[in-house]
Amino acid sequence: MARHTRLCFLRLAMTALSDPLADFTPRDRRIGITVAIACVSLVGVGLSLSIPLLSFAMESRGASGAMIGLNTAMGGVATVAVAPFIPRLAAGLGVRPTLFLALAIGAAAILGFAFIQPFWAWFPLRFAFGVSLAIMFVLSEFWINALAPARSRGLVMGVYVTALSVGLGAGPLILAGVGMDSLAPYLTCAGLFVVAAGPLLFAGCSAPPLERAEKGRGxxxxxxxxxxxxxxxxxxxxxxxxxxxxxxxxxxxxxxxxxxxxxxxxxxxxxxxxxxxxxxxxxxxxxxxxxxxxxxxxxxxxxxxxxxxxxxxxxxxxxxxxxxxxxxxxxxxxxxxxxxxxxxxxxxxxxxxxxxxxxxxxxxxxxxxxxxxxxxxxxxxxxxxxxxxxxxxxxxxxxxxxxx
The missing domain is CATH 1.20.1250.20 (MFS general substrate transporter like domains)
Incomplete structure (x- = not known):
């Protein structure tokens, strides 16, 4: 453990002197890619579970189709609003801490839907959930792409998109199993965000480092x-x-x-x-x-x-x-x-x-x-x-x- 910690410190110290990924071993890269794919795929399950869950919940409480559509669109609005700032945030906090923050926001937002009644409050909740997803996808895909070997980058991205597609397909099946008339689906969705933090705990220093972007390169x-x-x-x-x-x-x-x-x-x-x-x-x-x-x-x-x-x-x-x-x-x-x-x-x-x-x-x-x-x-x-x-x-x- 002490040797692993010293290695992480040495990598951080050398970032300004050389390619920050130059001393990543093939094993480091495999671990990092696996961690990022597992994390974002679990989030994908939660995402595909949440979309029909929230739509049915709003409909059952008398919301109009326009209200449901506008609320769903808040996720896209959040992504457009915050995605340009995510690299700068991750450069300041670090990739892993920023991902932990995103998972916490996502879990809290889903639980908010379960306990907060006024419809107007579901709009900032949906925005917060969209912020969480934007951070997860921007940084996870950066992580996977940065560590992918040049000769097999396409294969790695193919594995990632396949795993994500499986995750997106699993959400509605889980929802059908747990039902929509109790707290169970909300707790399940929030739990997926908590479980997704597990792989990050074992990532060590396999997350690629980020420096601040040059001015004008937004x-x-x-x-x-x-x-x-x-x-x-x-x-x-x-x-x-x-x-x-x-x-x-x-x-x-x-x-x-x-x-x-x-x-x-x-x-x-x-x-x-x-x-x-x-x-x-x-x-x-x-x-x-x-x-x-x-x-x-x-x-x-x-x-x-x-x-x-x-x-x-x-x-x-x-x-x-x-x-x-x-x-x-x-x-x-x-x-x-x-x-x-x-x-x-x-x-x-x-x-x-x-x-x-x-x-x-x-x-x-x-x-x-x-x-x-x-x-x-x-x-x-x-x-x-x-x-x-x-x-x-x-x-x-x-x-x-x-x-x-």
Whole structure:
């Protein structure tokens, strides 16, 4: 233990003199990556449990759909508001202490929903919960990306996104098991945030250090410097959230029962889980900008193929799974692309820009697909997705022709 402490101190002392990650052993990197993935995946379970829980809780107390929607949107507002400042906060407090703080805020906010009655108070609570999630995703993804070996960075990010997708899929199942008519789901969700602190306790000094960013190198700087990667986050946020909202409605319009239609979202998640590691491996073997372009093109034609599947449930599930898994690669490959281009505080700030753009996508996606759905029911939703993917493909094609 004493030797480990001395090693941590030595690393901190040498940070200003050399690459702060130069003396991280392969074992240190494996431990650090595993810790960060475990931590953020547990938070993902809590996140996916909380979204339907809070929506049903508000509805049962008579809240309107507009009220529920506005409250849910506060999470995205929080991310956009605080993400640009997270690297500076972590540089001052340290990565691990900042993550502990985020977990404490998240657990306290969830318990607040259980015990605080006035609806107006749920808006600052939702904002606080969004702050917690923003810190968790910005710093966890920075941690994973910073420690990932260059030769297998895509594989590591594929494993991370796969684990996160499994976690996001587990939340609703847990909610179905514990029910929504007691304190149990709130205590379970808060408990997940507490349990997520466990891996951090064993992280030792495997968290990558952060220094203060250079003046002028903020989120806007990296939005301009890495437009394809950050646009990937926006497009994926918009398409994923919009598809989750409108795929079940699309299925119902085709004549499916509500349960059968809802399984279209499950099919999309299955594709996410199955394809991220293969896409990550592929990204380690080719120009990631070209792979992002290929994903954009496949996403465009895949969206057009959804109506062509007709009302055959097995065929539609297959198309949605394959299409959804490929489109999810926007997140996986773009993160690996950022990790290959940037390091240290630049990487943390670039990841903050990535998370901000993803949040903008969450906000923009459902209205865009909703307009399409209203203009051309039910095919307008996949048509709107095709437009988004086509725009992304055009931008990616332009950037592929530019210097790296």
């Amino acid at each position: 989120v806007l700087f990296f939005l301009a410097l890495a437009p394809v990667a950050t646009l990937s986050a926006f497009i994926f946020g918009a398409v994923e959230t919009g598809a989750f909202a409108f795929l079940p409605l699309y299925g119902v319009q085709l004549g499916f029962g509500a349960t059968t239609a809802a399984l279209l979202v499950t099919a999309m998640e299955v594709g996410n889980v199955l394809l991220q590691i293969p896409l990550g491996l592929l990204s380690d073997r080719m120009d990631r900008r070209k792979l992002l372009l290929a994903i954009g093109v496949i996403g465009f034609f895949g969206a057009l193929a959804i109506p062509l599947a007709g009302a055959s449930a097995p065929l539609l599930y297959t198309v949605v799974a394959l299409w959804g898994g490929v489109v999810c690669g926007l997140y996986t490959v773009a993160l690996a692309h950022l990790g290959a281009r940037f390091s240290g505080t630049d990487l943390a700030t670039a990841n903050a820009a990535f998370v901000v753009m993803y949040s903008f996508g969450l906000i923009a996606g459902p209205p865009v697909l909703g307009v399409g759905f209203d203009l051309w029911p039910p095919y307008g939703a996949p048509a709107a997705i095709a437009v988004l993917m086509g725009v992304f493909a055009l931008v990616a094609a332009w950037r592929v022709r530019a210097p790296s």
